[in-house]
Amino acid sequence: MNTALWVVAAVALVMCEVASRTFKRGWPTAAGLLGGARGHVAGRLVLVIGWVWLGWHVFAR
Amino acid sequence: MVTSALVVALAACGWFVAAMPPFGVESSAATFSVAAAMLAASAVLTDRSRPAFDLRVREPNLGQPLVPALERAPARAPACVPGETISDTSLRLRGMIAWLLAVLLALAVELWELFHAPRSSYPTLSSLANEVLGPGHRIARAAAFMCWGACGLVVASRPRRRA
Numbered sequence: 001m002n003t004a005l006w007v008v009a010a011v012a013l014v015m016c017e018v019a020s021r022t023f024k025r026g027w028p029t030a031a032g033l034l035g036g037a038r039g040h041v042a043g044r045l046v047l048v049i050g051w052v053w054l055g056w057h058v059f060a061r
Numbered sequence: 062m063v064t065s066a067l068v069v070a071l072a073a074c075g076w077f078v079a080a081m082p083p084f085g086v087e088s089s090a091a092t093f094s095v096a097a098a099m100l101a102a103s104a105v106l107t108d109r110s111r112p113a114f115d116l117r118v119r120e121p122n123l124g125q126p127l128v129p130a131l132e133r134a135p136a137r138a139p140a141c142v143p144g145e146t147i148s149d150t151s152l153r154l155r156g157m158i159a160w161l162l163a164v165l166l167a168l169a170v171e172l173w174e175l176f177h178a179p180r181s182s183y184p185t186l187s188s189l190a191n192e193v194l195g196p197g198h199r200i201a202r203a204a205a206f207m208c209w210g211a212c213g214l215v216v217a218s219r220p221r222r223r224a
Contacts, residue, residue, distance in 0.1 A: 002183050005170045012163040019156065026152030033160060035220045047216040052096050055209050057187065058194060059078055059202070060089040 067102055068211070071095070075206030079199045095206075099213035107218045 013030075020029040028036075037043030074095050081088040177183040194205050 002174060002177075003189075005173065006184070006186075006189065009163070009167040009170045012166050016156070016160050016163050019159065023152055023156075026149040027156035028153060028160065030160075033157075034216075038216065038218070038220045044217060044219070048100065048213075051209070051213055051216050052093075055092050055096055055206075055213075056089065058190065058209070059083075059206055060092045061084055 063102075063106065067099075067214070068207070071207045071210040072203070075203035075210070076199075078206050079202035083196055095210055096213060099210050100217050103214045103217040106214065110221070 017030055020027040020032070034047070037047055074091065078088060078091045078095070081091065171186055174183040174185045180188050194202050196202070
């Protein structure tokens with residue numbers, strides 16, 4: 001049951017990406033959103049901190 | 062060439078890090094060292110890819126007229142019909158809201174699972190990932206380490222502007 005919640009969340013994310021590929025113009029892709037965040041110093045800082053935390057969380061602890 | 066060397070180095074590091082026990086000084090030191098190296102490599106590669114340091118401009122071009130990169134006229138955006146622009150903006154707004162809701166849903170699921178027990182019945186994203194990337198799965202762990210390191214090259218760099 002609780003794993004099904006993860007499936008629903010994953011389907012929602014995948015549907016957003018599929019919609020962006022279907023509409024092509026207008027609807028942002030995940031890569032476009034990340035690219036937008038990378039365009040600002042603060043966005044890059046948040047992404048780098050998140051990336052370092054992910055590596056520490058998965059590989060060091 | 063540099064990227065290939067980085068991939069090979071990441072694969073080698075990943076193979077050794079994957080064998081290290083978690084909650085250890087070695088695994089923390091290796092992870093943070095690789096993170097620092099990737100950030101430094103990202104900074105160097107970004108600096109090298111700037112137009113002022115573009116090798117195509119700096120190299121002697123044997124008799125052909127040298128056109129500086131900055132003088133090249135950017136491609137003009139196609140003229141848009143106002144109706145299409147409004148439609149695109151509306152669709153973009155709807156897309157942003159949809160993405161936000163999907164991310165909030167994933168966050169809500171994570172918090173729901175996190176504050177419930179037992180973990181076997183309420184798996185968090187970390188516990189699900191641990192089934193695949195746990196210390197017993199060396200190859201998958203090494204591959205994940207390589208992908209994580211490669212992501213560091215991307216997230217730390219400024220996106221290239223399209224002409």
